Amino acid sequence: MSSIHQKRILLGITGGIAAYKSIELIRLLSKAGADVQVVLTEGAKAFVTEMTLQAVSGNPVRSTLLDPNAEAGMGHIELAKWADLIIIAPASADFMARYAQGMANDLLTTLCLATQAPVLLAPAMNQAMWRHPATQANASLLAERGVLSIGPAEGTQACGDIGPGRMSEPQDIAQAVISHFENTNMLQDLAGQHWVITAGPTMEAIDPVRYISNHSSGKMGYALAAAAQARGANVTLIxxxxxxxxxxxxxxIPVKSADEMLAACETVMTLQADVFIGAAAVADFKMKAACDQKMKKQTNSDELTLTLVKNPDIIATLASKQLARCIIGFAAETQNVMDYAKDKLARKGLDMIIANDVSRTDIGFNSDENQVTVITKDTTWQPEKAAKADLAVSLVDYIGSHYHKTC
Incomplete structure (x- = not known):
């Protein structure tokens, strides 16, 4: 039997072309045994009809805050109490802004403020709107308050733009809902904590078509984010x-360069985070001045000289500003792994460092497995070699259990 069998799910639909996907989401949730009720914003009515949604869900569709018939019994409050989970799919930039500011100027925002149930957002908007600092700030604020989210995905958008902003597919949202209810029975000892994790490589532009980067796949950082979230933490992945x-x-929060990654970290950690894990492989150097146009081959020379300067040291900067109560770094080395890791721990003022030998093809970049040594000022621990997903669970358990001791 599905974990959402007989669960009461309130689906809010806001204005956006992705609203048509919500019809399939209702079908999937209902097929898994959930009882789905739908709330539309005025903007959503331009994209989907109440009659269609009522036929698919089997329940009346609500869209008006002050409906005399429903409000005779304080309908909006009863609906807020009824839900086991509220999903907003699609969640527009406008809705996220109003929700973040605590506005209750329509039925959907009122329900979200009045409910005790968890709220899951599936953002959908133009890629520029998603990347805008105001939207990112709203998303971060909502995450800090415990609002769940999935996506957005990247790809070609209805307007023709390419980038992050597509609503996650209905199948993925339905699976996230199932996972949510499965995880409610898991240990949630990190609930209330905000973890910020960096992952993947950075790309430092040489010119509009070339860049400096590395072989990091991001698998370890993403696995850590999933493991921390499963234990109840509010996780921001940069x-x-x-x-x-x-x-x-x-x-x-998708970024490209080291400068963008540092700026994103400082923005989301303005209110001190609980745990920061720097799992990203940040490029040590960038161009002193990237070229505005594609650099052409010099016909009279077989050599090219690039002038590089140091990138900001993200983890040292965050540690110096004390932007997290516990700051954990990674030391990806090819030689003298332990010596370099211990030096980095002391020199950068970190609480913990996770060292791994990336010269080994079985545990290095792009591998699905890893083996690490966890070092603090007073302790050293080496878990067994394992799949990165399994290792991440062990690391989060270790970090969580040592959080108050080491940080």
């Missing part, structure tokens, strides 16, 4: 360019 699906209920 990721360089990778080809990995975002873990369910993890807030993702």
């Amino acid at each position: 990721s360089g360019p990778v080809k990995i699906s975002v873990p369910n209920d993890v807030h993702i």
